[in-house]
Amino acid sequence: MRAVRIDVHGGPEVLTVREVDDPEPGAGEVLVRTVASSLNPVDWKTRARDMGPALPGTLGWDLAGIVVASPSPKFAVGDRVIAMSAQLATGLGTWAELVRLPERLLAHAPATLTLAQAATLPLAGTTAVQALAALRPRTRTRLLVTGAAGAVGGLAVQLARQADVAVDGLVSRPEHIEVVREFGASAVTHSVAELPAGAYDAVLDTAGVDVSSALADGGLYVSVSDEPLPDVPGAAKSYVQESSEDLEELVGLVDAGRLEVRVAAYYPVTEVxxxxxxxxAGGLSGKVVLLF
Ligand SMILES: NC(=O)c1ccc[n+]([C@@H]2O[C@H](COP(=O)([O-])OP(=O)(O)OC[C@H]3O[C@@H](n4cnc5c(N)ncnc54)[C@H](OP(=O)(O)O)[C@@H]3O)[C@@H](O)[C@H]2O)c1
Known part of the structure; x- marks a missing residue:
């Protein structure tokens, strides 16, 4: 099978598409024929510098594909599935034509999306669900999401609105304001200086930008970015964990027409x-999808 492999860290030129041995699923593992994956910041960071997994290695966290072998009554051969693989921790990258993963990481793909669209959901969606859970926003919470046009931010805005939370957004550029309004945010700005001082009960930072001046006294501040946390009492990072329950929640919302995914560009894996x-290069409104 073909896989996207790196032998050394560096720029996009270190990415190679080449033949490797087919994976042998272990006990409790499902074998999936990959249809699509999507790019996440962790993929280029893992490509660019030593973050843990030994080289040579296969990159990729998102998976959307078709089951080709399964020990599990829950997943039959031919089922459409999605999964998030914590490649950084396990070395099990999804940018390969065949991927073996523990059954507990899989969920059935949304019926209302193509697998190419569904590939945008696992890492970004799971991150958004878990970061919001850490903030425990309730109805009447006023939440600010930074990077609100990004993959995690855009899903977080929509998920918070589903819970009747009032959400505002900070984006990087004026042309991203409208899409975040479409996700359900009220006030959206591209300027930190325009944020109301001390106004928010909760902040979800996905952009690594210090918006602590906009947080109310006693408010909760959670960040998923790599940047240091601002000096806010109780400020915390949220690190995504593999969870098929969270995937199932996301799939349910998508199929109910309550959560939208956006794709900016599709690339064949040969053009990785x-x-x-x-x-x-940034500035995207929607995810970049790799097609296998
Ligand atoms: N902790 C975890 O478990 C976890 C999980 C997933 C992701 N992450 C991290 O979370 C971050 C976001 O991930 P993502 O997948 O959502 O990335 P993304 O799709 O690239 O979204 C990031 C968004 O932030 C915007 N942005 C950048 N600088 C900004 C600023 N100063 N003000 C407002 N917006 C700004 C970007 O706009 P432009 O494109 O125009 O710059 C982009 O829309 C990344 O650093 C990623 O590594 C962490």
Whole structure:
């Protein structure tokens, strides 16, 4: 089978698509034929510098595909599935034509999306669900999401609105304001200086920008970014954990028409270097999808 492999860390030029041995599923593992994956910031960071997994290695966290072998009564051969693989911790990258994963990581794919669209959901969606859970927003909470046009931020805005939370957004550029309004945010700005001082009960930071001046006294501040936390009492990072329950929640919302995913560009896996370049250039409204 073909896989996207790196032998050394570096720019997009270190990405290679080449033949490797087919994976042998272990006990309790499902074998999936990959249809699509999507790019996440962790993919280029893992490509660019030593973050843990030994080289040579296969990158990729998101998976959408078809079951080809399964020990589980829950997943039959031919089922459409999605999964998030914590590649950084396990080395099990999803950018390969065949992927073996423990059954507990899989969920059935949304019926209302193509697998290419569904590939945008696992890592970004799971991160958004878990970061919001850490904030425990309730009806009447006023929440600010930074990076609100991004993959995690855009889903977090929509998920918070589903819980009747009032959400505002900070984006990087004026042309991203409208899409975040469409996700359900009220006030959306691209300027930190325009944020109301001390106004928010909760902040979800996905952009690594210090918006602590907008947090009310006693408010909760959670960040998923790599940047240091601001000096706010109780400020915390949220690190995504594999969870098929969270995937199932996301799938249910998508199929109920209550959660929207956006794709900015599709690339065949043979053009994975171009996909990385496009993604790292930023300014996207929607995810970059790799097609196998
Ligand atoms: N802790 C975890 O478990 C976890 C899990 C998933 C992701 N993450 C991290 O979370 C971050 C977001 O991930 P993602 O997948 O959502 O990335 P993304 O799709 O690239 O979204 C990031 C968004 O933030 C915007 N942005 C950048 N600087 C900004 C600023 N100063 N003010 C407002 N918006 C700004 C970007 O706009 P432009 O494109 O225009 O710059 C983009 O829309 C990444 O650092 C990623 O590594 C962490």
């Amino acid at each position: 270097r171009a996909a990385h370049e496009r993604f790292e």
